[in-house]
Amino acid sequence: MQPLIDIKGLSYSYEQGQPALQDINLTIYPGELVALVGQNGAGKTTLVKHCIGLLRPQTGRVTVCGQDAAKTRISHLARQVGFVFQNPDHQIFHDTVQKEVAFGLQNLGLPRDEIEKRVAAALRDVGLQHLAQVYPHRLSRGQRQRVALASVLAMQTRIIILDEPTTGQDSLERLQIMELVRDLNREGHTILFITHDMTLVARYARRVIVLCQGRVIADGSTRDVLSQTQLLAQTLLEPPQITLLANRLNGLLTPGSEVILTVDEMVEHLHKVNGGSIDGPCD
Numbered sequence: 001m002q003p004l005i006d007i008k009g010l011s012y013s014y015e016q017g018q019p020a021l022q023d024i025n026l027t028i029y030p031g032e033l034v035a036l037v038g039q040n041g042a043g044k045t046t047l048v049k050h051c052i053g054l055l056r057p058q059t060g061r062v063t064v065c066g067q068d069a070a071k072t073r074i075s076h077l078a079r080q081v082g083f084v085f086q087n088p089d090h091q092i093f094h095d096t097v098q099k100e101v102a103f104g105l106q107n108l109g110l111p112r113d114e115i116e117k118r119v120a121a122a123l124r125d126v127g128l129q130h131l132a133q134v135y136p137h138r139l140s141r142g143q144r145q146r147v148a149l150a151s152v153l154a155m156q157t158r159i160i161i162l163d164e165p166t167t168g169q170d171s172l173e174r175l176q177i178m179e180l181v182r183d184l185n186r187e188g189h190t191i192l193f194i195t196h197d198m199t200l201v202a203r204y205a206r207r208v209i210v211l212c213q214g215r216v217i218a219d220g221s222t223r224d225v226l227s228q229t230q231l232l233a234q235t236l237l238e239p240p241q242i243t244l245l246a247n248r249l250n251g252l253l254t255p256g257s258e259v260i261l262t263v264d265e266m267v268e269h270l271h272k273v274n275g276g277s278i279d280g281p282c283d
């Protein structure tokens with residue numbers, strides 16, 4: 001299968017700085033749902049900015065949908081890769097939510113009724129349809145984040161990259177955003193999301209890439225990566241509380257069983273251990 005994103009030997013340093021990325025080699029295939037994690041300053045944002053053409057490799061090469069990202073116009077890449085910035089205020093410029101979400105579609109030259117349809121659908125998906133005529137900067141940070149997400153959804157790109165998509169959201173909104181991300185992935189979008197929230201990683205990601213000081217130190221299935229507690233400790237990332245609890249209990253109850261990632265898995269596991277005497281699920 002042809003990769004959608006192919007990164008070979010990518011290194012990058014900001015002026016007068018330590019290398020932000022060092023010899024990154026990564027391949028993202030169609031249909032993946034990938035979490036990119038690492039402590040502050042690990043290089044996550046720098047890496048994804050190379051995938052949308054905002055930064056050009058100093059060494060190495062980034063290919064997106066078969067095209068060299070360094071030689072492709074940003075506007076052209078934007079048809080393939082949607083990017084939701086960590087700070088929504090970096091991508092919100094218009095005076096109503098509706099105009100903001102329509103902007104990229106107008107640049108594509110789409111007919112007016114198609115634009116209206118896509119804007120309405122995207123606002124519905126993020127739960128903001130009732131705020132279409134509001135000035136975006138009057139909204140909460142979480143709502144502005146969802147405006148930015150709606151703008152990307154409306155573009156219907158094959159790849160969606162989200163930099164900390166749940167920042168500023170309460171716990172219900174966090175889950176709603178991640179359920180939407182999972183639905184988009186099921187509909188065929190390839191998703192890469194950056195987060196520090198390892199509970200969301202455990203629950204939603206199928207693959208995890210760990211960056212530490214500009215290098216990839218782990219890349220594998222969520223279960224494999226989250227079971228490497230010592231490696232995660234290097235990056236100051238802690239597995240979800242339920243995983244830590246299960247690790248402690250496993251030693252006592254059922255040595256050698258698989259790492260547990262969610263409350264549902266824990267309940268299922270306890271059912272097995274106790275012959276079905278525990279009610280669930282409760283995640």
Ligand SMILES: Nc1ncnc2c1ncn2[C@@H]1O[C@H](COP(=O)(O)OP(=O)(O)OP(=O)(O)O)[C@@H](O)[C@H]1O
Nearest residue numbers: 014015017020038039040041042043044045046047
């Ligand atoms: N515009 C910039 N100019 C100079 N140095 C920068 C710039 N942006 C990032 N850096 C530095 O590059 C390194 C990687 O930063 P980057 O923002 O990619 O990390 P990150 O993993 O996304 O961090 P965070 O989780 O805090 O967003 C850090 O040392 C950071 O200080």
